[in-house]
Amino acid sequence: xxxxxxxxxxxxxxxxxxxxxxxxxxxxxxxxxxxxxxxxxxxxxxxxxxxxxxxxxxxxxxxxxxxxxxxxxxxxxxxxxxxxxxxxxxxxxxxxxxxxxxxxxxxxxxxxxxxxxxxxxxxxxxxxxxxxxxxxxxxxxxxxxxxxxxxxxxxxxxxxxxxxxxxxxxxxxxxxxxxxxxxxxxxxxxxxxxxxxxxxxxxxxxxxxxxxxxxxxxxxxxxxxxxxxxxxxxxxxxxxxxxx
Numbered sequence: 001x002x003x004x005x006x007x008x009x010x011x012x013x014x015x016x017x018x019x020x021x022x023x024x025x026x027x028x029x030x031x032x033x034x035x036x037x038x039x040x041x042x043x044x045x046x047x048x049x050x051x052x053x054x055x056x057x058x059x060x061x062x063x064x065x066x067x068x069x070x071x072x073x074x075x076x077x078x079x080x081x082x083x084x085x086x087x088x089x090x091x092x093x094x095x096x097x098x099x100x101x102x103x104x105x106x107x108x109x110x111x112x113x114x115x116x117x118x119x120x121x122x123x124x125x126x127x128x129x130x131x132x133x134x135x136x137x138x139x140x141x142x143x144x145x146x147x148x149x150x151x152x153x154x155x156x157x158x159x160x161x162x163x164x165x166x167x168x169x170x171x172x173x174x175x176x177x178x179x180x181x182x183x184x185x186x187x188x189x190x191x192x193x194x195x196x197x198x199x200x201x202x203x204x205x206x207x208x209x210x211x212x213x214x215x216x217x218x219x220x221x222x223x224x225x226x227x228x229x230x231x232x233x234x235x236x237x238x239x240x241x242x243x244x
Contacts, residue, residue: 114187114241118180122190125178126237133193133235134172136185141171146235151201156228159197165230167193173237189241195230202226 125131132145142150159165168188173180180186203225210219 112187118190119241121178122237122241123239125173125175125180126239128175128177131173131175131235131237133170133191135167135193136169136171137167143172144232144235146232148232149198150195150230150232152228152230154228155200155226156197159228161197161199163197164233165195165197167195187241190238192234192236192238193232194234196233198229198231200226200228 130145132143134141134143136142137150137152138154138156140153144150170186170188170191170193171182171184173182173186173191180190206223208221208223210221211217
């Protein structure tokens with residue numbers, strides 16, 4: 001028997017219920033027996049809608065009573081939510097504040113009295129030749145004497161050649177035999193240090209080639225930094241200091 005004839009025979013043997021439109025009873029039975037529909041019905045959640053309270057036209061005293069009655073319900077709901085929430089120490093513990101950035105201490109505005117030992121040895125320190133000093137310029141220390149040249153690793157803003165700068169922050173002052181160390185800085189009334197701006201210097205042009213692997217494109221970056229040059233023109237130690 002050929003395939004078209006076999007297909008015709010099978011269609012004639014099919015029950016008439018398959019060709020009829022399904023009834024509501026059949027639809028309900030299918031929905032109950034189908035696992036996909038049951039899972040989808042199980043995952044559905046009902047929408048939470050707060051009840052709408054319509055105020056009634058009553059006296060002011062009644063309105064206050066109604067408000068007082070509904071307030072404990074809201075409070076109890078909030079308490080229930082807070083109780084059911086698990087305690088999380090990571091979320092509920094306040095994070096520690098970030099420590100502030102450390103900065104070098106600033107010299108005191110009001111002068112402090114000098115110790116008797118400093119007063120006694122100050123004339124001897126001033127009488128000796130060849131003084132040296134460790135000055136701080138923008139947080140960097142430089143050990144210099146009179147006549148030395150300082151090449152700063154940056155371009156100092158707001159200065160021009162010929163300007164005289166007074167260096168009043170030093171951490172150490174001394175000679176061959178005596179040394180005066182500050183805590184953390186030496187009192188600026190004990191010495192006088194001045195530097196003259198000589199000019200600016202520029203380094204040779206630098207060319208940096210940036211290239212990635214498996215890529216023929218190359219990028220060239222040019223840089224030429226400038227630096228400020230200072231010369232220590234004066235360095236002296238005072239013999240007497242008067243307390244203000």
